[in-house]
Amino acid sequence: MKAEIITIGDEILLGQIVDTNSAWIAQELFAQQIQIQQITSITDTEDHILSALAEAGSRADIIICTGGLGPTKDDVTKFTAAKFFHTDLVFNQDVMDHVQQIFQRFNRTMPDINKGQAEVLANCEVLFNDWGTAPGMWVEHDQKVYIFLPGVPFEMKNLMTFRALPKLKDFQTEEKVVNKYILTVGIGESHLAEHIAEIENSFPDHVHLAYLPKIGLVRLRLTLTGKDIDTLEVEAEEWKNKLVERIGPAVVATEDVSFEEVIVRSFSDHKLTLATAESCTGGNISRLITEIPGSSKMFQGAVVSYANEVKEGVLGVSIETLKAHGAVSEETVIQMVNGVKQLLNVDYAIATSGIAGPDGGTPEKPVGTVWVAVAGKNEVKTKLFHFHHDRLINIERTTAQAFLMLWNLYQAELQN
Amino acid sequence: MKAEIITIGDEILLGQIVDTNSAWIAQELFAQQIQIQQITSITDTEDHILSALAEAGSRADIIICTGGLGPTKDDVTKFTAAKFFHTDLVFNQDVMDHVQQIFQRFNRTMPDINKGQAEVLANCEVLFNDWGTAPGMWVEHDQKVYIFLPGVPFEMKNLMTFRALPKLKDFQTEEKVVNKYILTVGIGESHLAEHIAEIENSFPDHVHLAYLPKIGLVRLRLTLTGKDIDTLEVEAEEWKNKLVERIGPAVVATEDVSFEEVIVRSFSDHKLTLATAESCTGGNISRLITEIPGSSKMFQGAVVSYANEVKEGVLGVSIETLKAHGAVSEETVIQMVNGVKQLLNVDYAIATSGIAGPDGGTPEKPVGTVWVAVAGKNEVKTKLFHFHHDRLINIERTTAQAFLMLWNLYQAELQN
CATH class of the missing domain: 3.90.950.20 (CinA-like)
Known part of the structure; x- marks a missing residue:
């Protein structure tokens, strides 16, 4: 099962914010055996959104779009998505009630501009947002799933955790992936590579090793792909143990931790x-x-x-x-x-x-x-x-x- | 002048690292009036790299690729780029000498694996990397510029700052962009939007306002596009002042600061x-x-x-x-x-x-x-x-x- 993330809006493209949302989504999906194969950050213009949706739809099974769902004029995701799906936006009273409740909770009057937040894609299932005014939307179209979420990190995270991820559990992938990690400190990437070259050269085709260096440390990621997860697990452990033994005391962890x-x-x-x-x-x-x-x-x-x-x-x-x-x-x-x-x-x-x-x-x-x-x-x-x-x-x-x-x-x- | 960034490698796609490189590059380019229109994070596989290079080349004038230039087996960017440009990798003695010096500086012997670091694209200008073993490469191809940089943040930043950005100064764009910023605190996005709706509705077509909300604050970005930067500057100041006056004490800054x-x-x-x-x-x-x-x-x-x-x-x-x-x-x-x-x-x-x-x-x-x-x-x-x-x-x-x-x-x- 392949997924892609599209983030919409200029903040990332102007370098004003760092895209922490995508990293978080990627981790969560990976835990459900769904692999992100591309993350695309684009401008909030209709043309760009339309082409990004089409391209992602041609490659992936699940497309997650974040951003551009706010009530202000620069938020065009919903209108563009309606064009993309050849559908309309329809008023949803439940969403309206919910948005009004949010303002009531803070004892504030709801600005009229928020009425638009109750307009949702006619072909969507609403993902209720208990943490903000922009509803998430789940669309199944041409055998693909499109998920639209607001870009505000904690709204996105809550919507993913409580609304989208549970629904994604039904999507099972045929190809299974197992990753194992080894964290090493105090040894340079190329020295490490030389040291374990013999083992790496003996890997079969479905075993892959990635070197992830940071200041003072190198994280190794061992990736195995195949059909049976139990077999892969056993095999991955064997390769991991071989590497750990060879590297010696520079290994400080054998899992994915900081x-x-x-x-x-x-x-x-x-x-x-x-x-x-x-x-x-x-x-x-x-x-x-x-x-x-x-x-x-x-x-x-x-x-x-x-x-x-x-x-x-x-x-x-x-x-x-x-x-x-x-x-x-x-x-x-x-x-x-x-x-x-x-x-x-x-x-x-x-x-x-x-x-x-x-x-x-x-x-x-x-x-x-x-x-x-x-x-x-x-x-x-x-x-x-x-x-x-x-x-x-x-x-x-x-x-x-x-x-x-x-x-x-x-x-x-x-x-x- | 439009630019795109392609980051290559699984770390971002697996959510193991957050893509801080792209935000930094975007800021630096923007300061030179070069706008990033897309950031694409892809897997380190040949097919994916080839298609991403082709797609970016069809849209942008400048394509900056980071990652996959290390000495280890999972680093395939250079080999794939050679295919993309229909060229070869050639041994460069200057790069070799330089890599050897780096190891000498730390009193270490150079692992043989690093010899490959001296192989560069035949059609490139080498961007010497004083901070690591992977050279940057500058390729001009079909009237586009392709810049290849290592993904390690401080190597990338130094190569950009001292090698690539000075060369990019020669690239002037016809369409000028002026951005102005207003930082507001303690007022919600939709209330703010209602409050300034009248001004926003009177914007001509080349003036655009973006709402960039974060916890407790909303940053406004006013973007003007046109041919003459001085005229745009004057006009942008006028609109900014109108907004600041209307918003009142919630404004804490009128520039792009935290x-x-x-x-x-x-x-x-x-x-x-x-x-x-x-x-x-x-x-x-x-x-x-x-x-x-x-x-x-x-x-x-x-x-x-x-x-x-x-x-x-x-x-x-x-x-x-x-x-x-x-x-x-x-x-x-x-x-x-x-x-x-x-x-x-x-x-x-x-x-x-x-x-x-x-x-x-x-x-x-x-x-x-x-x-x-x-x-x-x-x-x-x-x-x-x-x-x-x-x-x-x-x-x-x-x-x-x-x-x-x-x-x-x-x-x-x-x-x-």
């Missing part, structure tokens, strides 16, 4: 606690940890010591150190990591201090200069990085390196 | 400082503030008080309060906000405490129960929210509401 999640789980299992003292990362490390469900078991908290007064007053970095070496220095970052470890009474701690940019650089410490420290049960490790000029990338790289340093220290201490 | 940036700038201008005490948001508010360049002028820091011991020990929330009312309570969040305001010695502070989920809910305080407090010069405001079950959405909504509460208190205090 590195942060690996850290959260492993710390929780070992009843260890963590805290961060963040200057240049501004809370990003803490944020990523706390996004993981269950992280409260091991994460005590963070001090974002953006100002020097906070480094000094809360974390106990000495004025002399700040004066003599500056906030971005090995001495400071060591005092930060020890300070937060003591203050929040944890087993492990991370500290970052650097010049994220675009301003604040000096000839001795240009933008991109970053110190990271990690403290464990017995030891403190520090590292100096020279990144580049992009603020967000510097934050991202510092974060990735901090996790890697934490993991390495943690692993070393586990073994002692 | 709400966080508005807050950072305004606080900096008024020499006011801010800190946060975050429980359920886990540092997300702090992270968003510190992502803004120059935020160090007004942001002192944050305490992520994930554990109750931190609420108590660092922020000074009383044990009695925690025992009597719990961590997720108005009483606690008030003590948190006052505690961080005093500890970090700031003018304004935000505090959050809630049950983000998926676990931790009780009948009285189900998942999604969130208290937010903001403290200003003279006042503390609190608000209780009942969100839903998705952890990440709960964090996002809490964050958005906290910024809105901060802004409202700040505006009220400015006027007194």
Whole structure:
């Protein structure tokens, strides 16, 4: 069963928003053995929508369109879809009642413009939207399913979860796909590839390996396709185990989890606690940890010591150190990591201090200069990085390196 | 001048990564008056790549392909592009030398697999990649430009910035586009639309208004197209001013900035400082503030008080309060906000405490129960929210509401 996603609207095309909807939809469909083969982001013009619907319909069985269902003039999806299906929009009293209730719930009068929200495709089944005014619509046409959803992420997610996904369960695919994942850290993509070349070269045709590198880590995805899911599962496990054995200690997980999640789980299992003292990362490390469900078991908290007064007053970095070496220095970052470890009474701690940019650089410490420290049960490790000029990338790289340093220290201490 | 982006690889289609590359490319191109009209994410199979290249070439003048240029077996973009252009891959010694230098720089031996990285399209101009082993390639073919870039974000960004974008400056478009932005907070999309309907209805055909709603805010984008950019600029300013005047105090910015940036700038201008005490948001508010360049002028820091011991020990929330009312309570969040305001010695502070989920809910305080407090010069405001079950959405909504509460208190205090 092949699916495609069409996102309608200029925000993605202008780069104003990142298309997080499609990633979420893809994950959810994949869990039901429905594979997304194309995601297309298009302008909200009639011609473009018509041609995208036709092209997707020629390739896929399920077409999910998001966006352009709002009440305002720039929302043309519904009108265009009516043309595409050679059908009309019809007034639906149930939808109207529902939209009115939403406004009543917030004690607001409904602007007249929302009456149009009750007009739905004549050939659709309405997917009631309890979270907003734009109804979703489910259309079966020429043996394809077209699903129209609003682009607002939480409305889309709720409509998918409670309305569309249950209906999609009836769609079974003949070709089954099994994916297995291996997360490796601290080994480059090409070294990893050389290391496992012999195994990869022995794969039969229906086994495929993808390398998914990110800063400091490579995720491997093993994909097997065939008719019988149980056979595929067994075979996939065998290949996965061969790879894991060959790669050795660089493997940190054998399922599709983030590195942060690996850290959260492993710390929780070992009843260890963590805290961060963040200057240049501004809370990003803490944020990523706390996004993981269950992280409260091991994460005590963070001090974002953006100002020097906070480094000094809360974390106990000495004025002399700040004066003599500056906030971005090995001495400071060591005092930060020890300070937060003591203050929040944890087993492990991370500290970052650097010049994220675009301003604040000096000839001795240009933008991109970053110190990271990690403290464990017995030891403190520090590292100096020279990144580049992009603020967000510097934050991202510092974060990735901090996790890697934490993991390495943690692993070393586990073994002692 | 119309452009399209093709991203190649299964990660986006499986929902494992969010396509941040395309948003970034779109922004950069738009700044050079090149409009992205379609973004297409496809599988890394030969057929799909060939058809996507052909389709994009039939619609656009500039086609930017990212992904699938690595050294491993799953990277087929280069080989497929050679087929598409009916050309060959040729060995390029300069690229080879460069790849070898990269490995030398890190004192590593180059795995043989990387020799293939020196094979480039015979009809291309090489875009040297100083940040990785995969060279970019620039191909002019049938009066179209095809640009091939690696998918690793920082390599792609550097190649675009230093290699491709300077070359694209030579491509001038006949139709000019001017966009103006208005950021509004605290007013719903449909109310806003009704309020400005009269102005919107009087737009001539070449003026278009888009509503870009997010939680708690609506961004308006006014787009004018025509031949003369100076005339368009003047006209766009006039329409923008009319809208701003009509909308009134809900307007917080008249350019394309985030709400966080508005807050950072305004606080900096008024020499006011801010800190946060975050429980359920886990540092997300702090992270968003510190992502803004120059935020160090007004942001002192944050305490992520994930554990109750931190609420108590660092922020000074009383044990009695925690025992009597719990961590997720108005009483606690008030003590948190006052505690961080005093500890970090700031003018304004935000505090959050809630049950983000998926676990931790009780009948009285189900998942999604969130208290937010903001403290200003003279006042503390609190608000209780009942969100839903998705952890990440709960964090996002809490964050958005906290910024809105901060802004409202700040505006009220400015006027007194």
